[in-house]
Amino acid sequence: MSGTLKISVGQYSDKGRKEINQDFHGVYMPKEPQLSSKGVAIAMADGISSSTVSHIASEAAVTGFLEDYFCTSEAWSVKKSAQRVLLATNSWLHAQTQQSQYRYDKDRGYVCTFSALIFKSNTAHIFHVGDTRIYRLQDNHLEQLTNDHRLWVSQDKSYLSRALGIDHHLEIDYQALPIEMGDRFLLMTDGVYEFVNHVFIINAIKKHGDDLATVATMIVNEAYRQGSSDNLTIQIVAVEELPNQNADEIYRQITELPFPPTLTARMIFDGYQIMRELHNSNRSHVYLAMDTETNTPVVIKTPSIDLRNDPAYLENFLMEDWIARRIDSPHVLKPCEQTRKRNYLYIVTEFIDGLTLKQWMIDNPKPDLETVRGIIDQIAKGLRAFHRLEMVHQDLRPENIMIDSSGTVKIIDFGSTRVAGLTEMNSPIERHPLLGTAPYSAPEYFLGENGTPRSDLFSLGVITYQMLTGNLPYGTQVAKCKTKAAQNRLNYYSILNNERAIPAWIDDTIKKAVHPNPYKRYEALSEFVHDLRYPNQTFLNKTHPPLIERDPVTFWKSISLILTIIVVTLLIQLRNEREITSSNVEKGFGGSIDRCRRQG
Structure with missing residues (x-):
């Protein structure tokens, strides 16, 4: 493979004038495929001089980071992986101090500063806590990339x-920087950078790069000659090569296996007997098959022949299998273990004996609220x-979404x-944003923004609304709104307008x-699922919606009745x-006649 990530490192450490x-x-440089999926990691730690056990903390921090980072999920970003490892390391070191004789004297406990660089694809990820430093050398200029976490109480x-x-x-400084071929990065402890000027460092790299x-070694020796009384450690990293695959190379790798032939019923295909076609679209073909070795039903998914020349499509197709093998949940489709040589390009998954949620909603147009809650909880x-x-x-x-014969709900498509x-990995394949259906x-997709877990929450909310009403909360207007101003004018159709008796707090949820x-x-799916079952006090405290909003027909009937009354x-x-x-007129007229008679 041409143009892989290639890093060279020079490092040196000495106790200097100290006893230890x-x-x-x-440094850890993995081979492929981890080189592409996780990158190269460089780490440095500096124990505090007031502690007699800080060298243990330094060693534990660096070795733990380099080992544990490469054990994290390939699906995680560099930031999440490294921060999870550092938080765990911090907890362990703090616990060691709490359980030791230095519990009430943190400056003598298991404490160290820490800086790390992770190179993945064309990006350098920096993690930093304390006063070790990371520099970058570009165009004969040495730039400090980290800030010292020191509190000065006096000049000295x-x-x-x-x-x-x-x-x-633990609060960790993090930044990500694009890198170029020829970049030099330097990690130094304070025993070095406080005693060696930038000119010496730059000239040394120029002469002996x-x-x-x-x-x-030269830089550490110079710091010692300048009077450094501390330990002396430096790491110099040079970016020699960057990933630069072209689309044709990627395409050849993806299509290393040939496309399968047209599959028909009763056909034997790679150890599977095709039973019948389940689904056919312009993007894929799905078949029910029987594994001839285990005699278990499976589902085979083959790519569309029409898209065989589209590398982005093929990459997404194979990604479904990659994703499925990394998710362990009873509510997510499970891939089948590949026990035989695969001769064609396809995916094999478990067979779910059931029906899609779409068909279920057709068969159950007015499900009860508790049934809806149960399904939504499983999807979540x-x-x-x-x-x-x-x-x-x-x-x-x-x-x-599939519901099997036992009522178990599973998400089945990861395309x-x-x-x-x-997404952190550099790829020459042009990826078009996938908006789903x-x-x-979620509205943010139509603004060109990347999806987040809250985007999936939006979709789940729409499904909940549709299960209860048969309609969509904004009709078909969301896809037409391509600006935030237009989205702010979207009109939510209240569930309370529906004929069904649904609590007002469900509508608010x-x-x-x-x-x-x-x-x-909601920030989390769990909050939404909880509020579907238990009334949120915030919603209960709201002013009860007026009758004209809840039931316009009853409102106008009531108005008519009141007006009639x-x-x-x-x-x-x-x-x-x-x-x-x-009556008064008659009485008045009779009285006038009587008076006239008396007068006459």
């Missing part, structure tokens, strides 16, 4: 404000398995899944889940008033 060396450093006295093991809480180990558990590995499904819809760890896609602004949705009352009053007036 409390510094520790290391300072304390570490951050370090591994000093506290149960082909022998970085010699350069490292499947999604959480994706999210724990920093994967976003991006195409959650009823057609991609649009976004994997954080893989428009009615279920779904409305929050499908909010056009992802930051106004008022009209009838007024008519009765008017009639009574007329009768009284008529």
